[in-house]
Amino acid sequence: MSAEETGHARYAYRLRVSSTALAALEAEWGRCRWIWNECVHQSRQAHVFNRSRPDGTEKRTAGPAQLDRMLTQARAAMGWLREGSSVPQQQIIRDFAKSRAKAIKDVKAKLPVNRRAGMPKPKKKREALPSLNYTRRGFRIKDGRLHLAGGIVLTVVWSRGLPADPTSVRVYRDSVGHWYASFVVATETQPLPATGNVIGIDWGVREIATTTSDPYDLPHPQHGKNAAAALAKYQRRMARRKPPKGKPASKGYRDAKRQTAKLHRKVADQRNDTARKWAKTVVRDHDAIAVEDFRPKFLARTTMAKKAADAAIGATKRALIEMGRKHGRAVHLVHPAHTTMDCAHCMARAKHALPLGMRTYTCTACGVSSPRDKNSAHVMLIRAGLVPG
Numbered sequence: 001m002s003a004e005e006t007g008h009a010r011y012a013y014r015l016r017v018s019s020t021a022l023a024a025l026e027a028e029w030g031r032c033r034w035i036w037n038e039c040v041h042q043s044r045q046a047h048v049f050n051r052s053r054p055d056g057t058e059k060r061t062a063g064p065a066q067l068d069r070m071l072t073q074a075r076a077a078m079g080w081l082r083e084g085s086s087v088p089q090q091q092i093i094r095d096f097a098k099s100r101a102k103a104i105k106d107v108k109a110k111l112p113v114n115r116r117a118g119m120p121k122p123k124k125k126r127e128a129l130p131s132l133n134y135t136r137r138g139f140r141i142k143d144g145r146l147h148l149a150g151g152i153v154l155t156v157v158w159s160r161g162l163p164a165d166p167t168s169v170r171v172y173r174d175s176v177g178h179w180y181a182s183f184v185v186a187t188e189t190q191p192l193p194a195t196g197n198v199i200g201i202d203w204g205v206r207e208i209a210t211t212t213s214d215p216y217d218l219p220h221p222q223h224g225k226n227a228a229a230a231l232a233k234y235q236r237r238m239a240r241r242k243p244p245k246g247k248p249a250s251k252g253y254r255d256a257k258r259q260t261a262k263l264h265r266k267v268a269d270q271r272n273d274t275a276r277k278w279a280k281t282v283v284r285d286h287d288a289i290a291v292e293d294f295r296p297k298f299l300a301r302t303t304m305a306k307k308a309a310d311a312a313i314g315a316t317k318r319a320l321i322e323m324g325r326k327h328g329r330a331v332h333l334v335h336p337a338h339t340t341m342d343c344a345h346c347m348a349r350a351k352h353a354l355p356l357g358m359r360t361y362t363c364t365a366c367g368v369s370s371p372r373d374k375n376s377a378h379v380m381l382i383r384a385g386l387v388p389g
């Protein structure tokens, strides 16, 4: 088997940022943020116009082409915008267009959307974390340092090597205040020997993954639980020290906020680590994988346990897709509708959805009983066409 190019992988590194570079990055981000917010504004205007469009007038669009034109005009008219590199400014328009397209798709598919009318949110100065994207022509690596268009030079902490020339880089700051560079590198598949095995996977709150093969079931890790008490403490502290509107935050408040962000980061790291280890085993031992195309269900106002489950499932699904791609395994994403209502034995559909508390699925058509999540995992396999239905 020969290796072939299949996809992309990201390699992230910590950055050491001098005060000069920091000022330059923040200025660059300020300009990009302005462009993003202008995109939101233009899209909203087009949306409002189209909804009550007089007869005979043409529909207004604010697609990538229109937004590109807006940027060209804005750069011509405004000197401060021209002071910044055009690369991250064009990239943020791409990002906006992608975000808008995804939101529209989710609205059409009636999936839970965290945005009003499928519109990406404006980026607020105090809330949005800086993130700048550079395509190949916007950066170079020289003597181990990262040089960005616009003359910004950053020291990279090369914790591991880059396997190939990167095609793009994202420079961003996390909520803890650390800066990173995340390089995109084209990857080659590393094929694994055929195993003759397939697996179906169902996601859940109790077990992250219930599979058609017991040894691969993944219980809910307790990372979140252990951190929950500490998190609650910091959040109470933040609530107590919350600055009044328009007043600057106290040191105590900022400290509590930083501790909270650090803890979130730690939990996320542990979660990703567990996800990668599990995905590696599943991908190594199976030729094809059928998995529920899970979308987070518990967007707002919900328990910590459900939020943690959502985050863990998201990380595990991502790791599985990435690992499958890396090793040339087929990963089938199965639409989640009715997967808990169908019988894996005879494929009859139950008339009503099973209440969440009911852990056993009993088919009224063929009479077969099985644990609810195991039944769903088998349905994934059948839906993906990996076993005859």
Ligand SMILES: [Zn+2]
Pocket: 343, 344, 345, 346, 347, 348, 363, 364, 365, 366, 367, 368
């Ligand atoms: Zn049945």
